[in-house]
Amino acid sequence: MLDFIRIACAVPDVAVANVEHNAQEICKYLAEADGKQVDVLVFPELALTGASCGDLFFEDALHKAVKKGLKTVAECSREYPGVTVVVGFPLRLGMQVFNCAAVLFDGCVAGITAKRTLTNEEKRWFTSGEHAAEQEIHDSGLGVDGIFGAGVEGYDIPMTDGFYTFGEFDPIGSMGVVFGTDLTAPSSHASTLALQGAELIVSLAAEPEVVGSRAMRHRQLTAQSEALNCVYAYCSAGMMESTQDGVYCGHSMIAENGSILAENADFTDSGYMIVMDCDLGKIRAIRRRSAAFQSAAADYAQFEPDAQWIDWDSFRSDGSLYHLNKLPFIPETKEERESYCREVFQIQVSGLKRRLKAINCNPVLGISGGLDSTLALLVAVEAVRQLGRDASTVYGITLPCFGTSDRTYRNAWDLMKKLGITSHEISIKNAVTQHFLDIGHDPENRNTTYENGQARERTQILMDYSSTVNGIVVGTGDLSELALGWCTYNGDHMSMYGVNGSVPKSLIRWIVEAVADMPAFAPAKETLMDVLDTPISPELLPPDAKGQIAQQTEDIVGPYALHDFFLYHVLRYGFGPAKIYHLACRAFEHDFDGATVKKWLNSFYRRFFTQQFKRSCQPDGVKALPVSLSPRTDWRMPSEASYRMWMAEIENL
Numbered sequence: 001m002l003d004f005i006r007i008a009c010a011v012p013d014v015a016v017a018n019v020e021h022n023a024q025e026i027c028k029y030l031a032e033a034d035g036k037q038v039d040v041l042v043f044p045e046l047a048l049t050g051a052s053c054g055d056l057f058f059e060d061a062l063h064k065a066v067k068k069g070l071k072t073v074a075e076c077s078r079e080y081p082g083v084t085v086v087v088g089f090p091l092r093l094g095m096q097v098f099n100c101a102a103v104l105f106d107g108c109v110a111g112i113t114a115k116r117t118l119t120n121e122e123k124r125w126f127t128s129g130e131h132a133a134e135q136e137i138h139d140s141g142l143g144v145d146g147i148f149g150a151g152v153e154g155y156d157i158p159m160t161d162g163f164y165t166f167g168e169f170d171p172i173g174s175m176g177v178v179f180g181t182d183l184t185a186p187s188s189h190a191s192t193l194a195l196q197g198a199e200l201i202v203s204l205a206a207e208p209e210v211v212g213s214r215a216m217r218h219r220q221l222t223a224q225s226e227a228l229n230c231v232y233a234y235c236s237a238g239m240m241e242s243t244q245d246g247v248y249c250g251h252s253m254i255a256e257n258g259s260i261l262a263e264n265a266d267f268t269d270s271g272y273m274i275v276m277d278c279d280l281g282k283i284r285a286i287r288r289r290s291a292a293f294q295s296a297a298a299d300y301a302q303f304e305p306d307a308q309w310i311d312w313d314s315f316r317s318d319g320s321l322y323h324l325n326k327l328p329f330i331p332e333t334k335e336e337r338e339s340y341c342r343e344v345f346q347i348q349v350s351g352l353k354r355r356l357k358a359i360n361c362n363p364v365l366g367i368s369g370g371l372d373s374t375l376a377l378l379v380a381v382e383a384v385r386q387l388g389r390d391a392s393t394v395y396g397i398t399l400p401c402f403g404t405s406d407r408t409y410r411n412a413w414d415l416m417k418k419l420g421i422t423s424h425e426i427s428i429k430n431a432v433t434q435h436f437l438d439i440g441h442d443p444e445n446r447n448t449t450y451e452n453g454q455a456r457e458r459t460q461i462l463m464d465y466s467s468t469v470n471g472i473v474v475g476t477g478d479l480s481e482l483a484l485g486w487c488t489y490n491g492d493h494m495s496m497y498g499v500n501g502s503v504p505k506s507l508i509r510w511i512v513e514a515v516a517d518m519p520a521f522a523p524a525k526e527t528l529m530d531v532l533d534t535p536i537s538p539e540l541l542p543p544d545a546k547g548q549i550a551q552q553t554e555d556i557v558g559p560y561a562l563h564d565f566f567l568y569h570v571l572r573y574g575f576g577p578a579k580i581y582h583l584a585c586r587a588f589e590h591d592f593d594g595a596t597v598k599k600w601l602n603s604f605y606r607r608f609f610t611q612q613f614k615r616s617c618q619p620d621g622v623k624a625l626p627v628s629l630s631p632r633t634d635w636r637m638p639s640e641a642s643y644r645m646w647m648a649e650i651e652n653l
Helices: 019-035 054-058 060-079 180-184 189-195 213-227 280-289 291-298 334-359 371-386 406-418 429-439 448-468 479-484 505-515 519-532 553-557 560-573 577-587 594-610 644-651
Strands: 004-011 040-042 084-093 096-105 108-114 157-160 163-166 173-179 200-205 231-236 252-256 259-263 272-279 308-310 362-366 395-398 422-425 471-475
Touching: 004 019, 004 200, 004 231, 004 252, 004 280, 019 040, 019 060, 019 084, 019 272, 040 200, 040 231, 060 084, 060 096, 060 108, 084 108, 084 200, 096 173, 096 308, 108 308, 173 180, 173 189, 180 189, 180 200, 180 213, 180 231, 189 200, 189 291, 213 231, 213 252, 213 259, 252 272, 259 272, 272 280, 280 291, 280 560, 334 362, 334 371, 334 471, 334 505, 362 371, 362 448, 371 406, 371 471, 371 505, 371 519, 395 406, 395 448, 406 422, 406 519, 429 448, 448 471, 479 505, 479 560, 479 594, 505 519, 505 560, 553 560, 560 577, 560 594, 577 594, 577 644, 594 644
Parallel strands: 004 040, 040 084, 108 157, 163 308, 173 200, 200 231, 362 395, 362 471, 395 422
Antiparallel strands: 004 272, 084 096, 096 108, 163 173, 231 252, 252 259
16 A cells, blocks of 8 residues: 545635535535545535634524535445545533534535634634543534434434544544644644654634735644654635634635645635645655654544544555655755755765764775765865865875776866865785685676775775774765666775765765865865766776776666665665666656566665665764764674565566
């Protein structure tokens, strides 16, 4: 199951106190929502009457019309059994009037929730829902002709605390219903519902607009959805309400864990519907990984919610409306990306700076002229600058061998010179050749021994050289390489402090580009731009006849964009192969066909499982992104874990 749910917020052109008209408008949106495969359709607070009826809320005629209007909407919902409807209306019980929301599906009312937190003005007409708890609505006249009732004996309709589950015995999701004032309440009912398990919070609102209100709601909904790790749909009464004493805004938003996924465009609005897919799988994954949420939820474990169930066994959404970033580690807009990259860079710098200061030593790096070592070099130069030291206290060594190309060799030297570090060249050709003689390896056999011998020789020289200059070897390997095991054990796999270990390959080029304009790096900008244009390669096999790079990493292990996409959804959410495949096919639909995605997904899982032993002993390194593969802080996995189940799932795609 993909766990997507399609949500719509509809704001009809209300006719104040004309219930028949409003019911028909609601039914029109219900039909439209069904055509768009909507799972949950939310209307504003008091949508059936209009929120601005004033003292008409006391009138018998209005409440008689409400009973008929609600019956009309319920009968309409029977025609569209795939849509769950949440609609606001006033309910009179005895001498009290409650501001309510009804949850309807397939001709039934699953339950009615009454508003708890009332404004001073609302208290003139309504009683708080706290006084309606545990009531059964049987004398209200709503049970006419058996239209209502969800498996409840007779025609009684439960007055709930706002908790609903989709599916009775094997739920596929859960929903909490609140009202607009809950968003600003010091202790929100939404928090209680979320901690009791509600993954989707729907909020029915009706608030006259004042300057700054829209921006304030935007901030509050973003913060609330993130704090509660939930999907939050907010739907407010529109501008066709009475303007006698104010203008209603018609503001609707659909948020997911701190991100606004959909929002109406106009400042004041009415007569529209917004539709968006949300991923409940993400919500569950985030909650499972959040110790803070688990701890808070434990306090509510003893209080079982008075849940009403909605008889569904699956959602209709296929997730096609859900926006996917095919480079999920990288913000999509240029402004956000540059700010994000500079922040990541400063975290890397701070980590290395602290380590250098703690042990009073100097950074030593192997400079290949490639992307990873370039970023590590920039981090080291900035770290010593912030420590008040000269750039010459950074020691860079280029270690050419059989696969070094003219382009990377030239760029390595240009970078070291232009950045003013202490630079050396130590060719390892003779040492590696001697090593091959010692172990009886034919240099013409260019297998993994041929490649690994070079990587380990480089690391040995860096380690030994660092002791001569009071230095530590700064590792250059990145997160993507660690995930795939694309590193030589105890070769480039090892260092004394890794600065790139939590940075994926797809992000590194953007960080280099974002910091290239910093004053300390200005002299090397032209070279940095050429490094960005250089194909990614370990350069362990000889160049071609033209001296160009012959061994390109992505031809061997696959596109890093795909692997980083897979890695993000494994580490961040724990999604399985089937869902990741579905997401990747959508995100990369213009880049790769399904067979290609499946091929590299298979390769990713095989490598990810079999190469854990390299990650289990990786060196210290700064964590700059929300996820990493550090065995100390983020990812603990046995090196002998079987990947059979994952591969079987891929086989069946």
